[in-house]
Amino acid sequence: MAARTFTIDGKHVSADESATILEAASEVGITIPTLCHLDGVYDVGACRLCLVEVTGVPKLLPACTTRVAEGMDINTDSERLRKYRRMTLELLFAERNHVCAVCVANSHCELQTLAYTLGMDHVRYEYTFPRWPVDNTHSLFGMDHNRCIMCTRCVRVCWHIEGAGTKNVSGRGARSQVISDLNQPWGTSETCTRCGKCVMSCPTGALFAKGVTVSEMERDRTKLEFIVTAREKKQWIA
Amino acid sequence: MVIDDLIEIAEKEKAARKPCVVRCCMAAGCMSSNSQGVKEALDRAVKAAGLEDRVEVRGVGCMKLCCQGPLVQIDQEAPGATVEVQTIGKGPLYEKVTPESAASLIETIKGGSTDVSAADPQHPFFTQQFSIVLANSGIVDPERIESYIAAEGYHALHDVLREMTPKEVVDALIKSGLRGRGGAGYPTGLKWATVAKTASAQKYVICNADEGDPGAFMDRSVLESDPHAVLEGMAIAAHAVGASQGFIYVRAEYPLAISRLQTAIKQAKQLGLLGSGIFESPFNFSIDLRIGAGAFVCGEETALMASVEGKRGTPRPRPPFPAESGLYNSPTLINNVETFANVPAIIRKGADWFAGIGTEKSKGTKVFALAGKITNTGLIEVPMGTPLRKIVEEMGGGAPDGGTIKAVQTGGPSGGCIPAAALDTPVDYDSLTKLGSIMGSGGMIVMDETTRMVDVARFFMEFCMDESCGKCIPCRAGTVQMHHLLAKILERKATLRDLQKLEELCDMVRSTSLCGLGQTAPNPVLSTLRYFRQEYLDLLREDALGPGANGHSSRTTTPAPQPAGGN
Numbered sequence: 001m002a003a004r005t006f007t008i009d010g011k012h013v014s015a016d017e018s019a020t021i022l023e024a025a026s027e028v029g030i031t032i033p034t035l036c037h038l039d040g041v042y043d044v045g046a047c048r049l050c051l052v053e054v055t056g057v058p059k060l061l062p063a064c065t066t067r068v069a070e071g072m073d074i075n076t077d078s079e080r081l082r083k084y085r086r087m088t089l090e091l092l093f094a095e096r097n098h099v100c101a102v103c104v105a106n107s108h109c110e111l112q113t114l115a116y117t118l119g120m121d122h123v124r125y126e127y128t129f130p131r132w133p134v135d136n137t138h139s140l141f142g143m144d145h146n147r148c149i150m151c152t153r154c155v156r157v158c159w160h161i162e163g164a165g166t167k168n169v170s171g172r173g174a175r176s177q178v179i180s181d182l183n184q185p186w187g188t189s190e191t192c193t194r195c196g197k198c199v200m201s202c203p204t205g206a207l208f209a210k211g212v213t214v215s216e217m218e219r220d221r222t223k224l225e226f227i228v229t230a231r232e233k234k235q236w237i238a
Numbered sequence: 239m240v241i242d243d244l245i246e247i248a249e250k251e252k253a254a255r256k257p258c259v260v261r262c263c264m265a266a267g268c269m270s271s272n273s274q275g276v277k278e279a280l281d282r283a284v285k286a287a288g289l290e291d292r293v294e295v296r297g298v299g300c301m302k303l304c305c306q307g308p309l310v311q312i313d314q315e316a317p318g319a320t321v322e323v324q325t326i327g328k329g330p331l332y333e334k335v336t337p338e339s340a341a342s343l344i345e346t347i348k349g350g351s352t353d354v355s356a357a358d359p360q361h362p363f364f365t366q367q368f369s370i371v372l373a374n375s376g377i378v379d380p381e382r383i384e385s386y387i388a389a390e391g392y393h394a395l396h397d398v399l400r401e402m403t404p405k406e407v408v409d410a411l412i413k414s415g416l417r418g419r420g421g422a423g424y425p426t427g428l429k430w431a432t433v434a435k436t437a438s439a440q441k442y443v444i445c446n447a448d449e450g451d452p453g454a455f456m457d458r459s460v461l462e463s464d465p466h467a468v469l470e471g472m473a474i475a476a477h478a479v480g481a482s483q484g485f486i487y488v489r490a491e492y493p494l495a496i497s498r499l500q501t502a503i504k505q506a507k508q509l510g511l512l513g514s515g516i517f518e519s520p521f522n523f524s525i526d527l528r529i530g531a532g533a534f535v536c537g538e539e540t541a542l543m544a545s546v547e548g549k550r551g552t553p554r555p556r557p558p559f560p561a562e563s564g565l566y567n568s569p570t571l572i573n574n575v576e577t578f579a580n581v582p583a584i585i586r587k588g589a590d591w592f593a594g595i596g597t598e599k600s601k602g603t604k605v606f607a608l609a610g611k612i613t614n615t616g617l618i619e620v621p622m623g624t625p626l627r628k629i630v631e632e633m634g635g636g637a638p639d640g641g642t643i644k645a646v647q648t649g650g651p652s653g654g655c656i657p658a659a660a661l662d663t664p665v666d667y668d669s670l671t672k673l674g675s676i677m678g679s680g681g682m683i684v685m686d687e688t689t690r691m692v693d694v695a696r697f698f699m700e701f702c703m704d705e706s707c708g709k710c711i712p713c714r715a716g717t718v719q720m721h722h723l724l725a726k727i728l729e730r731k732a733t734l735r736d737l738q739k740l741e742e743l744c745d746m747v748r749s750t751s752l753c754g755l756g757q758t759a760p761n762p763v764l765s766t767l768r769y770f771r772q773e774y775l776d777l778l779r780e781d782a783l784g785p786g787a788n789g790h791s792s793r794t795t796t797p798a799p800q801p802a803g804g805n
């Protein structure tokens with residue numbers, strides 16, 4: 001373990017060399033917007049919202065997968081970054097059917113919250129209105145592909161926390177989607193343990209518990225965090 | 239296997255040579271127009287004429303002028319002499335040979351005549367080529383290892399294993415100045431040095447034969463025409479970096495290349511040139527094939543390695559780079575087919591020889607697949623720094639039917655369009671980058687004045703949209719919107735604001751995408767906007783601009799032809 005000193009938004013910060021920029025920033029109360037990141041599961045750097053500027057590096061770097069280094073001068077907020085982040089959100093809203101007013105996750109949605117906080121007040125891109133199905137075959141949960149942003153959090157918790165390996169991704173580009181087992185109705189899955197971790201991890205209204213209606217899908221993130229970190233913190237041993 | 243065995247194989251092969259060699263192209267291009275049937279007819283004709291002791295009919299790899307296939311070349315020596323490697327390729331190169339006309343070619347050996355037309359071997363298309371990678375292409379039989387050994391094959395591997403330390407090999411590569419031929423042009427020696435320095439009990443060497451750029455067929459031709467050169471290059475690399483296992487990742491759309499590679503690996507194993515204790519040294523090396531399902535993104539190195547591991551082929555953020563942590567988290571050297579194919583020649587002829595070819599920062603040669611609106615389509619290998627004009631006008635013969643060349647596209651969907659005004663640019667990594675294009679892997683598509691540049695941009699954007707892996711948002715959703723805007727422009731429904739939106743998206747997708755696919759997807763749009771902006775403006779909606787805003791009072795349907803002169 002070796003400490004590294006560097007600056008984030010002008011603040012002097014020190015962190016262990018194994019820390020990511022995202023971890024170091026949150027330690028000192030600097031929030032970097034994220035969507036694919038989920039505490040406790042490995043990062044994939046897919047949503048690109050957490051990109052930051054590092055002095056001397058021509059490319060923008062994802063805070064969630066970039067480790068801190070001695071003397072790094074990190075900038076998490078600039079006109080350029082704010083513009084890219086807003087555009088990223090606009091692209092997401094135009095990509096599938098995010099109709100907040102009739103969504104189970106309304107006002108409990110990370111996508112919606114980010115759109116508010118980052119000032120995305122309208123979408124300048126053409127809505128594509130794709131026809132995505134809703135999978136309601138599972139007895140406890142449902143999946144509405146119209147709300148999915150392909151962050152793959154559910155896939156990662158399913159494989160790496162629960163170890164069931166039910167969720168996966170098929171297809172490519174705009175046609176990629178989350179599937180259960182061999183692309184079959186979720187209710188027919190033989191590997192699903194009905195643990196509900198995927199539902200807890202989903203940032204939007206794509207995965208939900210059955211029986212909830214508009215705005216009722218509140219997720220208990222502390223429960224998920226407990227499951228995710230309990231082993232490390234030895235919380236299983238009561 | 240020791241060096242004497244190798245020499246013996248070469249000698250035996252040479253001794254069996256006949257005074258006349260009839261070479262028939264058996265690469266995919268000519269095979270698709272039935273060169274298999276031509277070869278069988280040639281065999282029959284030789285037999286019928288009773289010429290078996292004098293004439294050898296040899297199936298060979300690509301003879302470069304692919305548009306005129308099936309190609310057959312006949313080299314004949316005075317009685318008593320045999321056709322040596324050095325003198326081969328001087329005889330007439332017959333074009334568009336059919337099984338029916340094949341017999342008449344054999345007649346010419348006996349002094350008869352034929353109606354089949356022959357290409358002029360003095361045409362710049364042939365004389366201006368400089369062959370390193372393709373030196374054996376069209377000459378050796380790719381299905382017989384003896385044929386490769388007779389052309390000095392596997393001698394470099396012997397020298398490396400018996401006479402050079404890994405460090406000396408790496409140093410030679412650094413000194414040669416060879417840069418990766420897969421697109422980015424990263425210095426090969428430096429990459430080898432990094433993998434060599436990373437300590438690990440297990441390391442891998444991967445040959446990237448995914449070749450997904452539309453219009454590119456250089457790597458396929460190398461694999462079909464001279465597979466052993468790639469195997470030898472990989473083995474030399476493995477010795478240099480300390481790897482014992484190699485993989486060739488080749489797309490399933492290349493069945494002939496796959497079968498040639500399988501044959502080559504089998505033959506090399508049988509002779510002990512792959513396997514354990516090669517040339518009685520402690521060096522062990524095996525090569526396995528991995529067949530890709532033809533996703534463009536699987537050519538990206540991290541996606542490729544995920545695919546080799548049997549996972550979904552999506553890129554991951556770098557670092558860690560493959561040289562530190564690649565396949566199965568082990569240090570991995572990954573190079574392109576053409577990069578590896580250069581290696582045996584560099585070892586045989588020396589780093590200084592190689593460094594003497596090309597320009598200051600781009601050494602050696604580059605193979606291009608010349609295609610599009612050009613008279614001579616096919617494969618060319620030229621020294622780095624050759625002016626684009628020489629390639630397309632002299633060698634390629636310019637646009638067919640007297641048309642005018644408008645632009646040359648290099649680098650496929652990651653590249654850009656070079657306008658005719660810049661044709662005097664030397665072809666090397668840095669000059670092409672300066673023009674807003676890239677060297678890329680070697681696809682070169684020529685466009686004439688009938689080509690609409692916005693169409694070209696839309697075509698490549700559609701390609702990127704379809705081939706995006708879907709992992710990161712800017713590429714997955716951004717390419718859809720950019721494609722939509724380009725289509726809107728082509729439908730004449732777009733406004734100036736749409737054009738601004740397009741440019742803004744280009745900047746955003748380029749700056750924020752995870753991998754090279756997304757980062758370079760805007761290039762065809764950016765480069766056509768840079769040189770042909772007026773074509774975009776001309777397509778905007780009538781009411782999109784105020785009067786005279788685009789410098790035109792009325793819209794022209796056909797864009798004005800670009801002046802072809804130098805700049």
Ligand SMILES: Cc1cc2nc3c(=O)[nH]c(=O)nc-3n(C[C@H](O)[C@H](O)[C@H](O)COP(=O)(O)O)c2cc1C
Nearest residue numbers: 418419420446449450537538539573574577754755
């Ligand atoms: C989307 C994408 C596709 C690629 N496709 C290929 C390919 O088909 N063949 C190849 O050799 N390199 C390809 N590359 C480059 C590889 O990632 C890698 O840089 C290359 O294989 C390294 O070899 P080199 O150093 O010999 O050029 C691709 C890169 C990207 C981003």
Ligand code: SF4
Nearest residue numbers: 148149151152154202
């Ligand atoms: S279902 Fe939810 S958690 Fe899974 S990929 Fe879609 S948005 Fe992410």
Ligand code: SF4
Nearest residue numbers: 707709710713753756
């Ligand atoms: S840039 Fe495109 S191809 Fe590359 S990771 Fe992102 S979505 Fe996949």
Ligand code: FES
Nearest residue numbers: 045047048050064
């Ligand atoms: S949180 Fe870093 S890329 Fe999504």
